[in-house]
Amino acid sequence: MQNNTPLILVDGSSYLFRAYHTLNNEKLGRYMATSDGKPSGAIYGVVNMLKSLFKQYGPEQIAVVFDAKGKTFRNDMYAEYKANRPPMPDDLRCQIEPLHEIIKAMGLPLISVEGVEADDVIGTLARMATEAGRETIISTGDKDMAQLVNEHVSLINTMKNEFLDVEGVTEKFGIPPHLIIDYLALMGDSVDNIPGVAGVGQKTALGLLNGIGSVEEIYANLDKVATLEFRGAKTLAEKKLIPHQEDAKLSYELATIKLDVELDFGLDDLGINPEDQEKLRALFGEYQFRTWLKQAEDGKSSLPEKSDDASVPTKPEKPESKIDTSKYETILSEEQLNLWVEKLNACELFAVDTETTSLNIIEADLVGISFATQAGEAAYLPIIHQYAGAPEQLAMDSVIEKLKPVLENPSIHKVGQNIKYDQSIFAAVGIELKGVQFDTMLESYTLNSVANRHDMDTLAQKYLNHECIHYEDIAGKGKKQVTFDQIDLEIASKYAAEDADVTLQLHQSIWPELEKEEGPKNIFNQIEIPLVNVLSKMEQRGVLIDAEFLRNKSNDFGKRIIELEQKAHELAGQPFNLGSPKQLQEILFEKQGLPVLKKTPKKQPSTAEEVLVQLALDYPLPKVIMEYRGLTKLKSTYTDKLPLMVQPRSGRVHTSYHQAVAATGRLSSSDPNLQNIPVKTEEGRSIREAFIAPKGYKVIAADYSQIELRIMAHLSQDPNLIKAFQNNLDVHSATAAEVFATDIDAVTADQRRHAKAVNFGLIYGMSRFGLAKQLQITNDEAAHYIDTYFARYPGVSDYMESTKQKAKELGYVETLFGRRLYLPQINASNGMLRQAAERTAINAPMQGSAADIIKIAMIEIQKWLEEEKPDCYMVMQVHDELVFEVAEDKLEEYSAKINELMASAVEISVPLVVDVGVGDNWEQAH
Incomplete structure (x- = not known):
């Protein structure tokens, strides 16, 4: 029918x-x-x-x-x-x-x-x-x-x-339909008694799904969780996701609607x-x-006829997807390629995309290239499809020779979706992609970093009313998945050409919106697009590590972990699994009778890190557990894993930098995650010793000093705070002198520590309760510190209040350079959601401005590297720090140049100070 x-x-x-x-x-x-x-x-x-x-x-x-x-x-x-x-x-x-x-x-x-x-x-x-x-x-x-x-x-x-x-x-x-099951698996459902992951609520679930992807992807990339920009992300994997992995799996199965009922x-x-x-x-x-x-009784049907005036909601009209009517070409002959090269040379702008054998730029082989010159007009150029029965394809050398001039022509503009990846792939075959003018992922991200994910599938649904062909649909899933060169050319060609076509049409849909917004447009043009080239070069270079050092460190950690496990068993009076929260609960709170400081959502005594930290102050077993957990994490995440990530082709480790993940504009990285290498413990810092310079080089680490506090001084225009930085005073000692009403020379170490907690706490929206907890003081003492601080720095208080008010009116806050962070909960009726948004409103302009400043510095440094070609390489970016490999005979000259470029990247009301260190490894330089 x-x-x-x-x-x-x-x-x-x-x-x-x-x-x-x-x-x-x-x-x-x-x-x-x-x-x-x-x-x-x-x-x-x-x-x-x-x-x-x-x-x-x-x-x-x-x-x-x-x-x-x-x-x-x-x-x-x-x-x-x-x-x-x-x-x-x-x-x-x-x-x-x-x-x-x-x-x-x-x-x-x-x-x-x-x-x-x-x-x-x-x-x-x-x-x-x-x-x-x-x-x-x-x-x-x-x-x-x-x-x-x-x-x-x-x-x-x-x-x-x-x-x-x-x-x-x-x-x-806040997520597309295909992630709803994952959403339910993480959050659980009290109505159906689906357990979910204990402690994961709506905000955390959305943060994970939008930041990483499905539950399967989250558990496959646990190292990325700590890089996400929401409260509790740093410890989420260790505290909640890993202990409740089986609950997540069960919940996923329970929440999945069956699609094959026998009818x-x-x-x-x-x-x-x-x-x-x-x-x-x-x-x-x-x-x-x-x-x-x-x-x-009147013989009328109980079912009314269709009425045009019915009040039941209807599906809104959407424009027909242009993608569905597209016709694509597969380039298999010299004649076809010549025609397309002519067409590309005649374009002001075209979309380009690469297909490869791997997502890792060092492992990947170029399989084919697709282009789109106008909506619905795209082609795929296969190069090394090598399954049985694959048609003859053009030789790689011939393809590169003909495409190189147009791809390297800076006056012909290119657009891509995450074009940094394609730039790196082209570089591997000797093509330096120039004229990169647009990136649809970055256009979406710059327009609104928190509205949705910025992957092609999500954007195509939002802007084009189009469901893209999914890679898993043509390549398979899991262990059965094949690489792109093994996919039938007819199927592969449609997929690849669609990527280029969708990219071009996304640009045509998103760019007009972005162009209307002056601040975000400038961020895109002046920061995000120029940074693509910088990050591509850094990823290609990679960083050298001492794998033998890490293997020895793993052995040392392993021995210490065994010792700590034995000591914990002795203190507990019985053997138990130190990684089991349930067994730990029984030992600590039932057998040893330690005070219950916090409970889980299921009303069980919590064994979370913050609880153990407090208990460790007075009891030996929690202290041992804390050290055991710390070493176990270091061993599994870094000393065991990093040596395995050395690429055979380069002998180096190559991280991937992500521009469109953190809402505030900060860069994140994965495989490995360089942003989360711990520095608070001696063992954690020792990991940095493995990041070394090649023979004839040294490591230079250049770190912005207290940059967010300096930005606070500029934004608030508080005279006392500006004076402290302009006079090159130790700002924490200067704050302590103000808060404790004493001379700066008389400030004690304890007073400085308290002042430091106040300085950093306030820019992150810390309450008096949070400050009291951190400093182990009473709430009244914490309130006195904060009140005194604001009395001495009234400009800071005024800035915070005016920022919150402006955010409520506009729905967003901006960095110094016009980057926007939208705050959908800023006017929420729920007090907790509203207050969280207010804290974000205060901190985001500082954190976002700091991110913008180091990006600008990276762009300026890359210009110097490309123009003067010094014997110097930028190899890592971690928070407010840049790491370089520098020729030994140029250390003094290049250190000074790096310092100069970073310090002068932007001009604000107080000096930007850069701490520059040199060493044989990253830890020494830091």
């Missing part, structure tokens, strides 16, 4: 409960019943909703799906599934049978399948309809159903007047049958639905 009306799938169980609580609840002062006391509100609510759907859509096919009695396969997986749900109220239970009878009498297919839930039946039918190319609307109030939304499937909630398509789901939940009917069986008027008259009369009864 083919028709133009949508297939309607009704989640009867969802609406049954919602109708009951809306229209049949004495506690709310609402109770709908017949004159002889039979409850009728749930029946009325569901039937009325069905009438509304017919009035809006006039469907020719529909299914009303209810949960069957008894347990489902999820109860076999997890006995506690939905165990906390109260039993169904009697006054609801008695309405189910008559409701089912009415629905069937109306001629509507009613479905209930044992062993599965209504969601699973709906999911299976939606999948079948999608495969048949049918538009499907699921009528439900269940958020779990959002995982089913795709280009053919949408949700409608008639009770909230809400319509959700792919874009609507993304806007409502004894098909889509063609979902047509509407003739009504049983006699039965409807009897039922409407029994339940005293007088209006409906009169219609039935």
Whole structure:
């Protein structure tokens, strides 16, 4: 059966409960019943909703799906599934049978399948309809159903007047439909008693999913978690994700709607049958639905005809995707290539993309190149597809010879999606990509860093109403996944050409929006795009490490870990698993009777790091546990792993720098994560000793001194703070002198430590409670410190208040250079969310400005490196620090030059001071 009306799938169980609580609840002062006391509100609510759907859509096919009695396969997986749900109220239970009878009498297919839930039946039918190319609307109030939304499937909630398509789901939940299962797996669901990851709430879940990706990707990239920009990210993997990995896996399975339920009917069986008027008259009369009864007695259908004036929300009109009508070309001959080279040379701008055998730029081999010159006009040039039966392709040398002039022509502009990767791939085959003018990932990120993810799939759905071909769909998943050179050329060509076409059309959609915003546009043009070249060069160079040193360090750590484990067993009086929070809880709080300082969301005593730190002040076992945890993490994350990351082709480690991850503009890195190498312990600092200079070179580390405090002085224009920096005073001692009303020369080490905590605490929005906890003082003492600080530095207080007010008015804050950070919760009614946004509003301009300043410095340094070609290489960026390899005979000259370029990168009200160190390794230089 083919028709133009949508297939309607009704989640009867969802609406049954919602109708009951809306229209049949004495506690709310609402109770709908017949004159002889039979409850009728749930029946009325569901039937009325069905009438509304017919009035809006006039469907020719529909299914009303209810949960069957008894347990489902999820109860076999997890006995506690939905165990906390109260039993169904009697006054609801008695309405189910008559409701089912009415629905069937109306001629509507009613479905209930044992062993599965209504969601699973709906999911299976939606999948079948999608495969048949049918538009499907699921009528439900269940958020779990959002995982089913795709280009053919949408949700409608008639009770909230809400319509959700792919874009609507993304806007409502902050993630696209394909991540909804992951969202539920991380957060859990108290209604269904899905455990999730203990301690992970909505904000953390969204931070993980938008920052890294799916649950599978998160657990495959745990080292990236600490680089994410939200509270608690630094310890999230160790404290929550790793201990609860099995819960996450189970929760993912429980939350996944089944799409392959065995059904004894098909889509063609979902047509509407003739009504049983006699039965409807009897039922409407029994339940005293007088209006409906009169219609039935008059012979009118209970199902209204479609009306153009219906109030049920409809799917908004979207422009047709241009991608779907595109025609692509595969370049296999010299003649075709020559024509495309001519076409590229005649362009002012074209999109370019590379296909390779690996995401690692050093391991990757170039498989092919795609181009797009205008919307819908793209081609793929294969080079080394080498599966059995692959057609003959043009030789690499010939391809490079013909493409090199146009790709290296700076006057012909190029656009890419994460074009830094393509630039590095081209460099490996001798092409220096020039004319890089645009990057759609960075356009989206600069326009709004917190609105959504900036990957091609997400952007294509948002701006082009297009679902891209997914790599897994053509290459497979997991261990069965093949590299791009093994994919059939017909399939590969469409995928690759689509990438270039989508990129060009994304640029045509996003750039006009960005161009309207002066600050973000300048950030894009003057910082983010020039930085692409800088980071590509750094990634290609890599950094040299002493693998033997790390292996020896791993052995030392391993011996110490065994000693600490034995000592912990002695202190506990029994052996136990030091990595088990449950066993640790039993030892610390049950056997040893230590005070419970904090509890988990499941009301168990917490063994989190902050708890152990406090307990370690007074008890020996927590101290040993802390040292054990620290060494175990160092060993597994760095000393064991780094030697394995040395690339055979270069003999170096090559990190990947990410421009479009941190909301504030800070760079992050992965594989390895250089931003998170610990420096607070001697063992942590020793890891930096492994980062060495090659023979004939030394390591130079150049670090901005107290840059965020200097930016605070500039932003606040507080005269005392500016004076301290202009006079080159120790700012923490100067603050201590102000707060403790003493001469700067008389400030004690303890007073300076307290002042330092105040200086840094306030720019991160620390409260008096947080300060008191950090300094181990009373709340009143902490409040006195803060009040005195603001009295001495009134400009800082004024800046904080005015910044919060401006953020509330605009919805965002800006850095010194116009980078924006949007704050969607700045006017939230929830106090905790609002206060968190206010703290971000205060800190983001400082952290973001610091990020911008070091990026500007990197751009200026790269210009010097390329123009004068000194024997000097920029190899790492970590927070406010740059690391170089410098020829030994040029140390003094190049140190001075680096200092000069960093210190003069921008001009603010106080001097930018750079600490420059030299050594045989990074630790010595630092």
